[in-house]
Amino acid sequence: MTDLPTLWFILTAAIFAIYFFLDGFDFGVGALQPFLARSEAERRAMIRTVGPFWAANEVWVILAAGVIFAAFPHWYGTLMTALYPEFTLILLALIGRGVAFEYRAEINHRRWRTFWDVTSFVTNLLPAFLWGAIMANMVRGLPIDASGRFDGSLLYSVNTFSVLGGLATLSLFVLHGATYLLLRLDDDDVLHGRARRAALIWGAVASALVLAFVYQGFIRTGLFGTFGLQEWLFPLAAAVNLGLIWLALTLGRDALAFAATGLTIVFSTATIFGSLYPNVLPSTLGDAYNLTVQNTASEPYTLRLLTWVGAAFLPLIIGYQAWNFYVFRQRIRAHDEKIPGGHD
Amino acid sequence: MNEILGFSTLDLSRFQFATTSIFHYFFVPFTVGFALIIAVLQTLAYRSRDPKLENLTRFFGHLFFINFAVGVVTGIVQEFQFGMNWQGFSNFVGNIFGIPLALEVLMAFFLESTFLGLWWFGKDRIPAWASLASIWIVAAGTTISAFWIIIANAWMQHPVGFELKDGRAVMTDAWAIVTNPKGLEWFAHIWAGSLTVAAFFVLAVSADHLRRRANVEAFRVSFRVALITALIGSGGVILAGHEQGQSAVRDQPMKYAAFSALWDTPEGNQMPESLVALPSNGARENRFELSVPYVGSFLAFNNFTEKAKGINDLQKEYEAKYGPGNYTPWVWPVYWSFRAMVGLGFLMLLVTLVYVWRWRQGKLDDPGRLYPLLLAMPLAPHLANFSGWIATEMGRQPWIVQGLLRTGDAVSQLNPMWVLLSLAAFWVVYLTLIGLDVFLLTRTARAGMHEPDVETPSVPAPDYVPEGARA
Numbered sequence: 135m136t137d138l139p140t141l142w143f144i145l146t147a148a149i150f151a152i153y154f155f156l157d158g159f160d161f162g163v164g165a166l167q168p169f170l171a172r173s174e175a176e177r178r179a180m181i182r183t184v185g186p187f188w189a190a191n192e193v194w195v196i197l198a199a200g201v202i203f204a205a206f207p208h209w210y211g212t213l214m215t216a217l218y219p220e221f222t223l224i225l226l227a228l229i230g231r232g233v234a235f236e237y238r239a240e241i242n243h244r245r246w247r248t249f250w251d252v253t254s255f256v257t258n259l260l261p262a263f264l265w266g267a268i269m270a271n272m273v274r275g276l277p278i279d280a281s282g283r284f285d286g287s288l289l290y291s292v293n294t295f296s297v298l299g300g301l302a303t304l305s306l307f308v309l310h311g312a313t314y315l316l317l318r319l320d321d322d323d324v325l326h327g328r329a330r331r332a333a334l335i336w337g338a339v340a341s342a343l344v345l346a347f348v349y350q351g352f353i354r355t356g357l358f359g360t361f362g363l364q365e366w367l368f369p370l371a372a373a374v375n376l377g378l379i380w381l382a383l384t385l386g387r388d389a390l391a392f393a394a395t396g397l398t399i400v401f402s403t404a405t406i407f408g409s410l411y412p413n414v415l416p417s418t419l420g421d422a423y424n425l426t427v428q429n430t431a432s433e434p435y436t437l438r439l440l441t442w443v444g445a446a447f448l449p450l451i452i453g454y455q456a457w458n459f460y461v462f463r464q465r466i467r468a469h470d471e472k473i474p475g476g477h478d
Numbered sequence: 479m480n481e482i483l484g485f486s487t488l489d490l491s492r493f494q495f496a497t498t499s500i501f502h503y504f505f506v507p508f509t510v511g512f513a514l515i516i517a518v519l520q521t522l523a524y525r526s527r528d529p530k531l532e533n534l535t536r537f538f539g540h541l542f543f544i545n546f547a548v549g550v551v552t553g554i555v556q557e558f559q560f561g562m563n564w565q566g567f568s569n570f571v572g573n574i575f576g577i578p579l580a581l582e583v584l585m586a587f588f589l590e591s592t593f594l595g596l597w598w599f600g601k602d603r604i605p606a607w608a609s610l611a612s613i614w615i616v617a618a619g620t621t622i623s624a625f626w627i628i629i630a631n632a633w634m635q636h637p638v639g640f641e642l643k644d645g646r647a648v649m650t651d652a653w654a655i656v657t658n659p660k661g662l663e664w665f666a667h668i669w670a671g672s673l674t675v676a677a678f679f680v681l682a683v684s685a686d687h688l689r690r691r692a693n694v695e696a697f698r699v700s701f702r703v704a705l706i707t708a709l710i711g712s713g714g715v716i717l718a719g720h721e722q723g724q725s726a727v728r729d730q731p732m733k734y735a736a737f738s739a740l741w742d743t744p745e746g747n748q749m750p751e752s753l754v755a756l757p758s759n760g761a762r763e764n765r766f767e768l769s770v771p772y773v774g775s776f777l778a779f780n781n782f783t784e785k786a787k788g789i790n791d792l793q794k795e796y797e798a799k800y801g802p803g804n805y806t807p808w809v810w811p812v813y814w815s816f817r818a819m820v821g822l823g824f825l826m827l828l829v830t831l832v833y834v835w836r837w838r839q840g841k842l843d844d845p846g847r848l849y850p851l852l853l854a855m856p857l858a859p860h861l862a863n864f865s866g867w868i869a870t871e872m873g874r875q876p877w878i879v880q881g882l883l884r885t886g887d888a889v890s891q892l893n894p895m896w897v898l899l900s901l902a903a904f905w906v907v908y909l910t911l912i913g914l915d916v917f918l919l920t921r922t923a924r925a926g927m928h929e930p931d932v933e934t935p936s937v938p939a940p941d942y943v944p945e946g947a948r949a
Contacts (some may be wrong), residue, residue: 189594225554
């Protein structure tokens with residue numbers, strides 16, 4: 135492929151898809167924790183399902199940002215300036231979440247743990263919602279002027295479409311977190327049963343919200359207009375998947391359910407980026423001002439270098455991350471947790 | 479739209495950048511140096527199969543973990559703010575700056591986050607050699623990360639391997655960027671500085687335990703490892719710093735002149751160096767100055783006959799070259815933070831040498847009267863880093879990319895209100911984090927090696943029970 139900007143646009147989409155897939159279940163587990171875990175042992179078990187993984191999962195978003203910076207610098211600056219409040223909140227949330235993970239267990243005191251549980255809940259919820267809102271705003275377009283700068287009020291990005299997008303990703307991530315728990319918790323555990331119920335409920339919620347978002351996207355933004363003949367492909371795949379999740383849940387096929395929620399996330403991400411192409415950020419002020427894959431891309435020399443580097447390291451990273459998941463593959467039992475006495 | 483409380487978006491964005499970088503930098507060098515010390519300790523434990531040393535490794539690993547968490551989360555902000563607050567900068571340098579940033583993620587962040595998890599949680603699931611390899615991989619990852627980010631920063635101070643095209647910098651020679659002499663000097667300086675941060679922390683913790691006669695056999699090992707690290711670190715910082723000063727005279731003469739508060743080019747055929755000065759940007763001279771002859775020439779050129787240009791002459795030169803404008807950085811903070819850095823560097827070397835001497839005397843385990851000094855020393859490298867960044871980043875103003883892009887042209891057009899709000903939010907969160915970090919580090923360090931309060935599942939699952947005792 136000689137069209138390096140397009141290649142890197144696809145890779146950017148893929149990196150986001152991997153990020154949403156991986157950190158999506160972290161967010162979901164964090165958001166579900168207060169509702170599913172009723173004892174300290176159960177809370178610990180839930181945290182332990184993501185304990186060894188969340189940090190490496192989060193690195194995918196750092197990579198996504200780095201790749202946009204290197205491959206599409208103009209997109210990087212405009213997007214982040216335009217959605218400044220959203221990105222600020224995401225950053226604050228990612229800080230809170232990471233620290234909550236690490237510090238909760240440092241002191242065995244009830245109020246200390248409760249503080250971090252609350253922090254963790256809020257900071258998992260926020261990015262799950264905000265990523266959807268950001269994606270929705272990217273699809274909807276932003277007022278970008280002739281100089282390629284955002285020319286609008288900073289609350290421009292708060293609208294029903296972006297709120298709907300936020301709620302859709304939030305529900306999808308919660309569902310994904312629930313099916314992840316089905317896979318990671320011991321099936322005999324009472325927690326496992328609760329996770330299954332949560333998955334069924336959130337499966338319904340997510341289906342409704344995703345469909346509403348797709349419908350709104352279709353009438354408001356011509357979301358699938360650029361897909362040509364295949365415009366039905368991605369939403370159809372997403373719909374089939376959501377059906378599959380329900381089937382898998384009712385049949386008790388945990389791995390299938392998790393694969394299906396993961397695929398829904400991947401297809402949704404592909405839909406978003408596919409509908410953007412050949413733009414990266416459409417302008418609401420006129421098509422002439424659209425930021426496109428070609429006009430925001432770095433020079434060929436930079437992109438070639440990035441391609442070599444990516445080709446060398448991405449397979450390696452995927453390899454050792456997979457090995458990491460393999461090392462910690464055992465299912466977790468809440469009743470195995472050792473709860474020390476202490477200041478409870 | 480353009481100002482809030484008298485601050486412009488540019489002022490606030492600069493303050494935000496300084497905030498993010500400096501807070502982040504409290505944790506990063508610690509991670510870089512500490513991972514290496516722990517890897518050395520674990521290697522000793524692995525070779526000797528001594529359960530005491532294994533415990534020691536886990537103990538310091540726990541402290542590492544507490545600190546690492548904050549380093550990671552503050553680092554994400556560092557990356558995103560280039561786009562959020564510095565849109566002009568992102569556009570201008572993306573072609574070049576993005577590559578080392580992406581390399582840092584690909585070559586370092588994934589390694590660190592994956593293998594640290596394996597090392598800490600997977601201790602009982604992977605063989606001992608794999609555990610040892612994991613901590614060395616983490617140590618390598620932190621060092622690689624430092625390398626790439628310094629290469630990126632060095633390009634801004636000394637742009638190489640590029641050409642200007644449509645008003646932005648475009649890469650023409652990647653190898654020149656990687657081997658930027660400025661970058662290599664800085665990396666040496668930064669890396670040695672990181673060693674001092676971790677070394678003085680480990681020295682303090684070990685000294686405290688030695689003084690309390692707790693686990694003496696283990697902590698005397700960490701004390702010695704840290705002392706050697708401190709020697710390499712504080713010696714290396716000074717040598718690399720000397721090199722850097724000399725390259726600054728060539729590449730960033732204005733910054734060098736500000737370091738020395740040298741307003742006018744010296745008249746004789748040598749350059750004095752001021753010991754104390756009260757620089758004034760308004761008067762464009764020092765209100766007070768105490769100088770030593772010849773020292774300036776030696777510091778800048780390794781001889782006693784050459785002289786550097788003064789700020790006032792450089793200002794005229796720059797006006798002729800880049801058009802009218804103010805090319806003079808704010809001298810007094812640059813001058814004084816530079817001196818603070820240098821002073822603290824020599825203090826660190828001095829303290830290290832005192833203890834090396836005690837080692838030779840065979841009095842290292844003896845809690846002498848100097849031990850309280852070691853407890854305060856972890857502050858010194860942090861303050862030196864802080865001052866160093868202030869000096870080097872303020873010293874290059876008004877340039878964000880030396881000679882190519884001014885800071886004022888790099889900033890995003892944002893409502894200052896939003897920047898102020900985010901700045902306030904980051905301050906609250908960062909101050910909380912620093913407080914928590916120091917509190918938990920102190921608490922965990924003082925508790926020492928023992929069965930922990932909590933058998934934690936999520937993170938610190940510190941299992942200090944020796945391998946042998948378990949069997």
